[in-house]
Amino acid sequence: MTRIIDRRFDSKKKSAVNRQRFMRRFKQQIRRAVSDAIQDRSIRDLDNGEQISIPSKDLSEPQFQHGRGGVWEQVFSGNDQFSSGDLINRPPAGGGGRGQGKASNEGEGEDDFVFHLSREEFLDIFFDDLALPNLIRTQLAKITDYKTQRAGFTADGTPANINIIRSMRGALGRRLALGSPFTVRLRELQKELDEVVEACGEDSPEAIALREEIARVRAKIEAIPFIDSFDLRYNNRIKVPKPTTQAVMFCVMDVSGSMDEEKKATAKRFFMLLYLFLNRTYEHIEVVFIRHHTIAKEVDEDEFFHSRESGGTVVSSALKLMHEVIVSRYARGNWNIYGAQASDGDNWDNDSPICRDLLDTQILPYCQYFAYIEITPGEPQNLWREYEKLMGAHKNFAMQRIEAPADIYPVFRELFKKTLV
Amino acid sequence: MKRAAVKKLQQLPATSEWTFEAIDAYHTEIARVAGEFGLDVYPPQIELITAEQMMDAYASVGMPVNYHHWSFGKHFLTTEKGYRRGQMGLAYEIVINSNPCIAYLMEENTLTMQALVIAHAAYGHNSFFKGNYLFRTWTNADAIVDYLIFARHYIAECEERHGEEEVELLLDSCHALMNLGVDRYKRPPKLSLAKEKLRQSERTEYLQSQVNELWRTLPLHDAKPGRALRPRFPPEPEENLLYFVEKHAPLLEPWQREIVRIVRKIAQYFFPQRQTQVMNEGWACFWHYTLLNRLYDEGLLADSFMLEFLQSHTNVVYQPAYNERWYNGINPYALGFMMWQDIRRICESPTEEDRAWFPDIAGSDWHETFDFAMKNFKDESFVAQYLSPKVIRDLRLFAILDDEHESKLKVSAIHDDRGYRRVREILSDQYNLGSREPNIQVWNVDLRGDRSLTLRHQEYRRRPLGGTIDEVMKHMARLWGFTVRLETQHEDGTVELVQETRIEKRRGHPDN
Numbered sequence A: 001m002t003r004i005i006d007r008r009f010d011s012k013k014k015s016a017v018n019r020q021r022f023m024r025r026f027k028q029q030i031r032r033a034v035s036d037a038i039q040d041r042s043i044r045d046l047d048n049g050e051q052i053s054i055p056s057k058d059l060s061e062p063q064f065q066h067g068r069g070g071v072w073e074q075v076f077s078g079n080d081q082f083s084s085g086d087l088i089n090r091p092p093a094g095g096g097g098r099g100q101g102k103a104s105n106e107g108e109g110e111d112d113f114v115f116h117l118s119r120e121e122f123l124d125i126f127f128d129d130l131a132l133p134n135l136i137r138t139q140l141a142k143i144t145d146y147k148t149q150r151a152g153f154t155a156d157g158t159p160a161n162i163n164i165i166r167s168m169r170g171a172l173g174r175r176l177a178l179g180s181p182f183t184v185r186l187r188e189l190q191k192e193l194d195e196v197v198e199a200c201g202e203d204s205p206e207a208i209a210l211r212e213e214i215a216r217v218r219a220k221i222e223a224i225p226f227i228d229s230f231d232l233r234y235n236n237r238i239k240v241p242k243p244t245t246q247a248v249m250f251c252v253m254d255v256s257g258s259m260d261e262e263k264k265a266t267a268k269r270f271f272m273l274l275y276l277f278l279n280r281t282y283e284h285i286e287v288v289f290i291r292h293h294t295i296a297k298e299v300d301e302d303e304f305f306h307s308r309e310s311g312g313t314v315v316s317s318a319l320k321l322m323h324e325v326i327v328s329r330y331a332r333g334n335w336n337i338y339g340a341q342a343s344d345g346d347n348w349d350n351d352s353p354i355c356r357d358l359l360d361t362q363i364l365p366y367c368q369y370f371a372y373i374e375i376t377p378g379e380p381q382n383l384w385r386e387y388e389k390l391m392g393a394h395k396n397f398a399m400q401r402i403e404a405p406a407d408i409y410p411v412f413r414e415l416f417k418k419t420l421v
Numbered sequence B: 001m002k003r004a005a006v007k008k009l010q011q012l013p014a015t016s017e018w019t020f021e022a023i024d025a026y027h028t029e030i031a032r033v034a035g036e037f038g039l040d041v042y043p044p045q046i047e048l049i050t051a052e053q054m055m056d057a058y059a060s061v062g063m064p065v066n067y068h069h070w071s072f073g074k075h076f077l078t079t080e081k082g083y084r085r086g087q088m089g090l091a092y093e094i095v096i097n098s099n100p101c102i103a104y105l106m107e108e109n110t111l112t113m114q115a116l117v118i119a120h121a122a123y124g125h126n127s128f129f130k131g132n133y134l135f136r137t138w139t140n141a142d143a144i145v146d147y148l149i150f151a152r153h154y155i156a157e158c159e160e161r162h163g164e165e166e167v168e169l170l171l172d173s174c175h176a177l178m179n180l181g182v183d184r185y186k187r188p189p190k191l192s193l194a195k196e197k198l199r200q201s202e203r204t205e206y207l208q209s210q211v212n213e214l215w216r217t218l219p220l221h222d223a224k225p226g227r228a229l230r231p232r233f234p235p236e237p238e239e240n241l242l243y244f245v246e247k248h249a250p251l252l253e254p255w256q257r258e259i260v261r262i263v264r265k266i267a268q269y270f271f272p273q274r275q276t277q278v279m280n281e282g283w284a285c286f287w288h289y290t291l292l293n294r295l296y297d298e299g300l301l302a303d304s305f306m307l308e309f310l311q312s313h314t315n316v317v318y319q320p321a322y323n324e325r326w327y328n329g330i331n332p333y334a335l336g337f338m339m340w341q342d343i344r345r346i347c348e349s350p351t352e353e354d355r356a357w358f359p360d361i362a363g364s365d366w367h368e369t370f371d372f373a374m375k376n377f378k379d380e381s382f383v384a385q386y387l388s389p390k391v392i393r394d395l396r397l398f399a400i401l402d403d404e405h406e407s408k409l410k411v412s413a414i415h416d417d418r419g420y421r422r423v424r425e426i427l428s429d430q431y432n433l434g435s436r437e438p439n440i441q442v443w444n445v446d447l448r449g450d451r452s453l454t455l456r457h458q459e460y461r462r463r464p465l466g467g468t469i470d471e472v473m474k475h476m477a478r479l480w481g482f483t484v485r486l487e488t489q490h491e492d493g494t495v496e497l498v499q500e501t502r503i504e505k506r507r508g509h510p511d512n
Helices: A016-025 A027-039 A119-130 A134-141 A164-200 A205-223 A261-281 A301-306 A315-330 A351-363 A382-388 A409-420 B002-007 B020-036 B051-059 B070-084 B111-131 B133-138 B144-162 B164-176 B193-216 B241-248 B254-275 B277-297 B303-316 B332-348 B352-357 B366-376 B379-386 B389-395 B420-430 B469-480
Strands: A003-006 A050-054 A071-076 A087-089 A113-117 A146-154 A234-241 A246-254 A284-292 A296-299 A335-343 A367-375 A397-402 B044-049 B093-096 B101-106 B398-403 B408-413 B439-445 B453-458 B484-489 B495-501
Touching: A003 B020, A016 A027, A016 B070, A016 B164, A027 A050, A027 A119, A027 A261, A071 B420, A113 A119, A113 B070, A119 A261, A164 A205, A246 A261, A246 A315, A261 A284, A261 A335, A261 A367, A261 A409, A284 A301, A284 A315, A296 A301, A296 A315, A315 A335, A315 A351, A351 A367, A351 A382, A367 A382, A367 A409, A382 A397, A397 A409, B020 B044, B020 B111, B020 B277, B044 B051, B044 B111, B051 B070, B051 B093, B051 B101, B093 B111, B101 B111, B111 B133, B111 B277, B111 B303, B111 B366, B133 B254, B144 B164, B144 B193, B144 B254, B164 B254, B164 B469, B193 B254, B241 B254, B241 B439, B241 B469, B254 B277, B277 B303, B277 B332, B277 B379, B332 B366, B332 B379, B332 B389, B352 B389, B366 B379, B379 B420, B389 B420, B398 B420, B408 B420, B453 B469, B469 B484, B469 B495
Parallel strands: A003 B044, A246 A284, A246 A335, A335 A367, A367 A397, B044 B101, B453 B484
Antiparallel strands: A050 A113, A071 B398, A087 B408, A146 A234, A284 A296, B093 B101, B398 B408, B439 B453, B484 B495
16 A cells, blocks of 8 residues: 655745754854854845855764774775785875765865855844844844835725725716617607607507607616626725835044954944944935045945055044035935944044034034944043034934944944834 | 556656656556565655755654754755755655655656656665664664654653753763664664653653662672672673663763663664665665666656666766776665676576585575575675675775885785685675774773773774764763773773763763
8 A cells, every 4th residue: 555645735944943953052153154254245235144154173073983094994996007916105195085984974074064044044143243132133134114005996806995986986887888878769769759649649559669668778777787896996005115215324434554454343343233224214325435544535345344554543534525425415305314433533633623523513414313433442532532522412423432343232222212113 | 467568558657747646657567566576565655845855854864753953953054055056966765764664755856766766765775674684673663753753752841841952962962972872782672652651751760760779889888898809880891882871870860861762762773774775775776777677678668768767877876986086985876786786697697607606596596585685684794795706896896905004005905816805805894883983882880989981992903093082072971970981902902091081060061
């Protein structure tokens, strides 16, 4: 008795639990890999999963095994040149697949263990690092919000959506259209009848015949259905992405000699988080990268994060440039302007008051939000002290000193609070 | 029989898309022919699954149900990656040694492949599972699926009660010792779900009381000075490390012992498969080849079917030469298939050489010879018994001796008159689990002292133990709960301490 069973529609993802356990167990390694991956990513690119590789030795499953050495005597196939007693030089170490019968077990050898993280998993780890609260996590990880809105009428739908006025109007029109030949005929007959009655009297055979004819036509008109499924109209609702506008995000970063790679990496996360946040709120986002040491320059993302320059620091140069860009490109039209500035706080002393002034008068009035992070383990620098004075005056200004990526989130607290309510 | 073939010369469907009707039609014919050849099988149960389900099945070592563990997740990711990138095709089939015998067919396969898989798995492997002595003694096809369900529930329950982490650590340790968790010589009792559940609570109580043996030695007779007479513990070295842990580890909780037992039982279930790869795969290849050819001879199969089938078959039984890039040891499919074909040849048309080498089987009835060979051997003995000079010549086998004390490798035997026996001996030894894996046994427990456990490794041909010993020893120490030592006994009889893993906290776990 044989059975052929179709299991294709059985529950899928049988291994999902095992996969989660794997992820949990190697969280450390995976997190490290994610943070490496962030280095190579564009800050706009947060909607994809990631290819993660972790060293395979970390996740080996140990067993008692023979090591190399001692005496091995093995059989090979395809002899083409040897006869018994031949002596051969040892092949160079690692060369040739002289595996020990378990070669097929782990064909990977010493390579890293590579696997793919989904977008959710990737963001989860990214948020983990930034110590984002759960509610905000879910808010950010969602892709787009839709709202339903009316969009005219359709000929099919659910009974709950029937539009009565439309349907009745249609029915009326149909009745008129279908009935019109008969109405005309009816009118003619009526007229004829009137004439016949006039001429021959009520009960003449012609009059009777005409009356019968009239009754027949009436019956035909009445046979036209009052309402037909053909007449029904339904309210149409469609899903549209939430009305969004455009935003521009300014990334301002100090690239003077004192900003090392690690600080830049922290800054990058800060920018990424802001981007992610904006991405959720606005449909279209432009990003302007401004880097500065003593002179500011607008650059593309690659140059922004990767090229390295040294020298002194004049922060106001960047703010001036930002102002110019705002005025020339984003002042007109409905651009929501966001600014994010990252620096190690080291500024030329006389420049800091100028910066505060620039922000106060020329930038903050245009901005929805401006966030400043100072990446430094030490004492606050002069720029910080100047900026502090702005805190009371502007609600759309936030600043935070950062040592680790987990400190970034408080900067956004206000921002998130605003949109979550 | 002949008449039946003549009567329905109706060709089987030759499309490449499969349908349930077509699979059924093929299966009916294959079953008929298999019956004519006298294959004794468990009733086959054919299940169609998707590629993803195939990867799931892969990840849980081919079983339809299994408990949860991260290592299965890791295997799943490896398989998935290979498959997505197209580096690796999935196996066409997975077959489970159970009654009924479950054979998985993958949705993506063509009709030809499905027919091939039915012949290969549902009749080839199936009959091997049912007939071979190792499977008959070590596994119980009726109970395995039930047992796995029991194991899965039990472990899930433990996770709820004691925390996933705790259970995971324990499973890690058990997995590390899995290969040494089998009885090689004792015959295990059969499993059954009902009995297992019934006996489980009894057993845990009983076990816990037995463990106290270790504790009890202290106060009773310390007046007697005759320490030399004190019996060793264990009295005989114990080869099954997990069994020893389950029965004697002093600090394990009852549920921990049960989990050790589950891992041990599953290891035992897979033990025969590790010892019969060449025979089993060769047997299955032989039968899919023979069965489908018979159907072709009867005129039931289209030529296009045969071409596709032969191409797959040839790929499977291809043996690359040692110097080709894709050489990866002796291909068990190739060796097994050639040997079974060769045995049939020896039976049907023996040469002088065959008569000299195999006087018992040359010219005998091949069905009977096959039946005997399939039932009573494992790879090691099968190669030693049946590898003929012709196969050695055909595969151009040669042996290389690699002695670390010599500066050069030596070709110790090739496919010539002087070499046949030597090649056969070496190849047979290659399939001997005893020489493939290090021989490590429980040697002694210091009952009077610190309860430390000593494992002894019997060195084989001067081969040292490989890289991950200290990891495995940590796992052993975690299970045992006290210091664990590993000694190597060299071939000259001297004993050397290889590793000592101490455990300080009694109830705690060693740090990873």
